[in-house]
Amino acid sequence: MRIYGVIGWKNAGKTSLMERLVTDVRARGFTVSTVKHTHHRFDLDRPGKDSYRHRAAGAREVLLASHQRWALLHELGDEAEPPLTEVLAKLAPVDLVLVEGYKRDSHPKVEVFREGEGRSLIQPEDPTVRAVATDQPIEGLPVPTLDLDDTRAIADFILAETGLRRTAEEGPSAACFDPPQLQGMASVDEAQAALRGALSAVTGQETVALGEAAARILAADAVALRANPPGTNSAMDGFAFAHASLPATGEAALTLLDGRSAAGAPYPGQVPPGHAVKILTGALMPEGTDSVVMQERARAENGLLHFDSAVAPGSNTRAKGEDVAEGAVALAAGTLLGPGEVGLLAVLGLGEVAVRSRLRVGVLSTGDELAAPGSTRDPARTYDANRPMLLALAARWGHKAIDLGHVPDDRDTLRTTLDKAAAAVDVLITSGGASAGEEDHVSALLGSEGRVTQWRVALKPGKPLLLGQWQGLPLFGLPGNPVSAFVTALLFARPALSVLAGGAWLEAPGFTVPAAFAMTKRAGRREFLRARLTAEGRADLFRADSSGMISGLAWASGLVEIGEQAQEIAPGDPVRYYPLGSFGL
Known part of the structure; x- marks a missing residue:
């Protein structure tokens, strides 16, 4: 198993970083376990629990088991604390073990260092610290410094250090993009179904202010911090009263109180039976009232409010929580946040939300015939339209579009470019070179050194569509003709990118x-x-x-x-x- 540590002084933020790293690395399809070391007299068990009573009675080991998990409590007694190597041997195999603490052990580590801790860096005295994650600029370190809030960059560093990025294609960790091989030319439905069934999210998560959350994908369920409406209020301008004060038939005549209840300025007192008070739309219902009569259906004369008593209980009111109850899941993880969703989260009191990191979509064009727009008038050259078009599509869909440039028809250059892309982006879209000609190097190179899971689709335009992997990196090889590239991007890349980004498979309504x-x-x-x-x-x-x-x-x-x-x-x-x-x- 690969092991990587997170160390730092007390209250530096080690556990918060561990939590974020586990979420990020798991989202990329890897399995993760953790080890937490404590130097304090900390007990996993609590007095009064059955397991504690078992141990207090003298049991050497107590195993707790339920339908959710099991845990083994082993009493050391006079034995020495086990070393990390012995602790790790108790874990089931996973792709990565993240270790919090164990500063003196020899495994590689990231140090968490916050401004104002009042302590010095551990790194200068510890060669096992391979990077420092910090919230302040630090000059002169012999190791990289990483932004403590950039979970994605820290996870990228650890995965690169452990070699997981390069080996992801070899095992089940590549399940984020491993559609089954379809025989011959697949139909559109077959290719989409195979692709959809093989995808999972590869992005991590971060917390952003609500004002920056539009076009982002929720990483966790958004739970209402308070109800909407937060209290029972009036749906109309009118008069609030207790329905029990009305006569069974005929005209009601209630004593009209001075004052009013307005939005943001509720009536300060209680409304006694037989009384009414002015109320405006959106205002909280005063204590003692449960119904509202619209102002145009009532008249005030000599201190009395007159109106037809045929008013239903609760008329013209909006009940507390009738839209969303406090503590309810307002939006599920995976929801793409548009203006309506942002408005909902705002009214429920969420000033910031956990969202998926933006999917890094690399776009690469291939072919000797391509030239930058406007660079030449040679009729033998074709202006590269696909790359700006595909970059615009990826950005329009809310992803981080990364221009990887143009590669000529040279296999070695293409190989080098793909290697660099595997370390820099989450998914790659290429155009051109996906057919079966002698200069179609994308399909040839993927077939010989990568993985091709599907090649041709019974589609017009867009038959030579290539789905594959390069060093675990999902790759969409689109046709070189612009219309073909456009159509295949809409039908295949768009819904797939959404899933890889942590959202849903997107169906186009027609x-x-x-x-x-x-x-x-x-x-x-x-x-x-x-x-x-x-x-x-x-x-x-x-x-x-x-x-x-x-x-x-x-x-x-x-x-x-x-x-x-x-x-x-x-x-x-x-x-x-x-x-x-x-x-x-």
């Missing part, structure tokens, strides 16, 4: 509209055609179906889906239409 076109389709591949709706609500197609005509992407407002079967489509026939907005655009 609807049926009449066709404004005629076409004859052969059996074989499912097609997604660039389209937009006419003023009459019919789907019209772009003037050509060439996957190289990228102007169609700017023209289109959606895609029309045509199934795999052979069919004749006439104007007015129903077709399935997906607005681009249903793909998060």
Whole structure:
């Protein structure tokens, strides 16, 4: 097992960092155990517990077992405290053991150092400390300094130190992206189902202020700190009273009190039976009241409030917690936070939330023919449209888009670039080189030195879609034609990136509209055609179906889906239409 330590002086924040590291490393698909050392006279058991009574009676070992966990308490008596090596031998095999404490042992460690501790660094006297995680700049250290609040960077450092990033493809830890091999050319449904069933989150978590949480994914259930509404209040401007004060029929005449209850300024006293008080929308119901009559249905005369007594109990009120109860789960982990979700969390009192770290999506284009836009007028060169387009898509979907540049048709250069990407990003999207030609180095290199789990999909445009891994790094090899790359990114990369980021698999909602076109389709591949709706609500197609005509992407407002079967489509026939907005655009 790989072992890495977290040390530091008391109250430096070791346990908080351990907690965050366990969450981050587990989210990447690795198994983690921990060892915690204490120098104090700390007992795991408490007087009065059955297990404590067993031990006090003289039992050498007490084993507690339930449906949730088991624990073994072993009495050392006069024996010496066991060394770390002996403690580690008691653990079941895992990918990584994180050890808190045990400063004097020889395993590699990260030191936690906070400003104002009043103690000196451990690192200068301890060569086993390989990095310092700190909340202040420290100059002149022979080891890296890491931002104590950047859990992701600290976890990256530990995984790199232990070699887990490189070996993730070899064992079950790679389960975050290991779809089963499908035979031959898979259908769209088969490829999506295989991909969906193989994915899990690879991102860690961090806590951010609510104002920075939009477009982030919740890392833990968001629990209401208080109810909404926080107290029973009025839904109308009117008068509050006790319903029991009303006569069975006829007109009510209640004594009208001075003062009022307003939002943020509740009525200070109690309303006696037979009385009423002015109340404004959103104001807390005064003590002694349970109903509200709207002001336009009442009249005040000579200190009395008159209105028809046919008012239902609780009328025009909003009960405490009728929206969300205090302590209830308001939003589940994995929820993508939009403006509505942020508003909900705000009203429930959450000033900050635990969110997933942004997924680092690397984008790489390949091919000798590519040139930077505007760099040349040579007609033999093609401007690289895919990379800026895919970077824009990844950013639009809320991920951290990382430009990995352009690689020519050279296998050694591609290998070096992929190696660097494996240490820098969470998932890689390439375009070009995914087919079977002699210059298609992405598919060739993945096939010989990486892992290819799926190659071709029965899709038009976008048949040469490659799903694979490089050193455990999930890789989407998209076609080189821009329209093909765009469509495959929407259908496969978008929902997969959401899951890898800690969210849900995203389904694109579509609807049926009449066709404004005629076409004859052969059996074989499912097609997604660039389209937009006419003023009459019919789907019209772009003037050509060439996957190289990228102007169609700017023209289109959606895609029309045509199934795999052979069919004749006439104007007015129903077709399935997906607005681009249903793909998060």
